Amino acid sequence: MKITPITGNRDFQRVYRRGKSCVSPGLVTYVLKNKNNNLRIGITTSKKVGKAVKRNRSRRLIRAAFSHLDVDMNQNYDIIFVARTKTCFLKSYEVERYMREHLRSLGIMKT
RNA sequence: CGAGUAAACCAGGCAGUCGCGGGCAAUGGUCGAAAGACCCUGUCCGAGGAAAGUCCGGGCUUCACAGAGCAAGGAUAACGGCUAACGGCCGCCGGGGGCGACCCUAGGGAUAGUGCAACAGAAAAUAACCACCGUACUCUGUACGGAACGGGUGGAAAGGCGAGGUAAAAGCUCACCAAGAUGGGGGAGACCCCAUCGUUGUGUAAACCCUAUCCGAAGCAACACCGUGGAGGGACAUACAGCUUGCUCGGCUGUCCCGCGGAGGUGGCACCGAGCCGUCGCGGCAACGCACGGCCAAGAUAGAUGACUGCCGAAUACAGAACCCGGCUUACAGAUUUACUCAUAGC
Numbered sequence: 001m002k003i004t005p006i007t008g009n010r011d012f013q014r015v016y017r018r019g020k021s022c023v024s025p026g027l028v029t030y031v032l033k034n035k036n037n038n039l040r041i042g043i044t045t046s047k048k049v050g051k052a053v054k055r056n057r058s059r060r061l062i063r064a065a066f067s068h069l070d071v072d073m074n075q076n077y078d079i080i081f082v083a084r085t086k087t088c089f090l091k092s093y094e095v096e097r098y099m100r101e102h103l104r105s106l107g108i109m110k111t
Numbered sequence: 112c113g114a115g116u117a118a119a120c121c122a123g124g125c126a127g128u129c130g131c132g133g134g135c136a137a138u139g140g141u142c143g144a145a146a147g148a149c150c151c152u153g154u155c156c157g158a159g160g161a162a163a164g165u166c167c168g169g170g171c172u173u174c175a176c177a178g179a180g181c182a183a184g185g186a187u188a189a190c191g192g193c194u195a196a197c198g199g200c201c202g203c204c205g206g207g208g209g210c211g212a213c214c215c216u217a218g219g220g221a222u223a224g225u226g227c228a229a230c231a232g233a234a235a236a237u238a239a240c241c242a243c244c245g246u247a248c249u250c251u252g253u254a255c256g257g258a259a260c261g262g263g264u265g266g267a268a269a270g271g272c273g274a275g276g277u278a279a280a281a282g283c284u285c286a287c288c289a290a291g292a293u294g295g296g297g298g299a300g301a302c303c304c305c306a307u308c309g310u311u312g313u314g315u316a317a318a319c320c321c322u323a324u325c326c327g328a329a330g331c332a333a334c335a336c337c338g339u340g341g342a343g344g345g346a347c348a349u350a351c352a353g354c355u356u357g358c359u360c361g362g363c364u365g366u367c368c369c370g371c372g373g374a375g376g377u378g379g380c381a382c383c384g385a386g387c388c389g390u391c392g393c394g395g396c397a398a399c400g401c402a403c404g405g406c407c408a409a410g411a412u413a414g415a416u417g418a419c420u421g422c423c424g425a426a427u428a429c430a431g432a433a434c435c436c437g438g439c440u441u442a443c444a445g446a447u448u449u450a451c452u453c454a455u456a457g458c
Contacts (some may be wrong), residue, residue: 007412012413042413051163057417059317061130064418067130089427092418 006042006078013063015042015080022102026090027062029102041066042080049083053075058083065096071109 006012019032034040043062045055064083087095103109 037179040214044413053429060417064130068418096418 004038004040006040015078020106022105024098026084026087027098030080031106032078034076034078039075040078045083049085054088058087061092061095066093067100068096084100
């Protein structure tokens with residue numbers, strides 16, 4: 001599964017401002033419709049999460065969790081996942097559980 | 112066996128399932144006129160000792176000067192060496208600490224000059240408060256003089272300490288010690304040793320300052336290049352196409368050229384280099400140099416090493432390359448090895 005990344009600060013700002021969001025202790029998710037005919041993914045790990053090692057681990061966990069979920073990549077949505085301070089201490093199936101709940105309630109995943 | 116000192120080294124491993132970045136190779140597939148692009152397959156490689164802090168020194172790039180000196184500002188500070196260079200490293204000297212192995216040292220100049228030294232204290236640099244001694248007197252004291260031994264204050268009190276000496280004292284004299292000057296000797300040098308001279312005003316230079324040496328500035332978001340689009344200028348009398356009313360003139364847009372800022376892309380950039388590793392090799396106490404042999408081992412660009420499971424006593428230390436090297440500093444669970452020191456007990 002090839003992930004199309006979101007690049008550019010403008011796209012991120014648009015999703016933050018106008019997208020729908022969902023919050024858990026280990027993960028925050030933003031979703032907004034785009035015009036690209038495919039799913040785009042962005043991951044944010046701010047300095048609040050920690051230094052480089054913790055931020056890298058958070059990003060990898062989120063990417064691994066997403067690839068375990070079987071998401072239809074042909075929907076026209078932008079999704080942004082934001083890591084939180086707790087994220088890098090979690091196991092990947094915990095992040096996966098939060099992510100599944102978020103994507104279901106935001107209407108990306110059906111089942 | 113215990114306590115300790117100094118170095119070196121490692122920084123979880125293995126198996127399975129799923130997954131990521133790059134190089135190379137070849138086949139097949141899709142698209143394309145082609146160049147090529149994408150997918151698939153195989154194989155190899157894929158973070159650190161500090162990758163960190165960005166504190167020094169370089170390479171590289173652009174700009175400035177393309178000669179020399181002076182001033183300003185900054186950095187360094189015993190001495191000898193090593194190095195491309197350094198504020199680094201090694202050795203050594205002085206000082207300090209430790210029984211010792213060993214460790215620490217911002218370690219030039221206070222005799223170039225100007226300052227400062229709060230409070231306390233009589234006095235912080237032309238020293239006399241108490242106590243001491245002498246003389247005079249109006250004699251339980253006062254005045255004048257002597258005197259830095261004692262007291263008290265202070266971070267520091269006029270080289271230290273003892274003896275002689277004296278009215279009491281004082282380098283006044285003497286022995287030893289500290290500092291200084293002069294002379295001699297040793298050493299590559301810092302410095303050390305010896306002799307003589309009574310020559311002796313404390314601290315502060317992390318106060319200004321003086322001396323010696325060194326230093327142009329900015330950084331890979333540097334810098335070089337690319338095509339598309341953008342606004343601008345020019346060439347087009349003409350010609351071609353379109354629009355402006357059917358035609359003419361005129362106007363606008365495009366076609367051609369120029370340089371400009373600039374979202375984006377490519378190079379820089381993954382390296383034969385001050386390269387890395389090794390040697391009962393040679394020189395050197397050592398840092399290091401030489402010789403020989405071997406190796407070429409990350410290169411992303413929203414940024415690749417991960418997820419899950421099991422086993423191994425335990426393993427969740429600090430922590431992630433971003434142009435590249437040499438250092439320094441700081442963070443750090445634990446494991447191993449080597450050399451050395453000390454004490455106690457036992458044999």
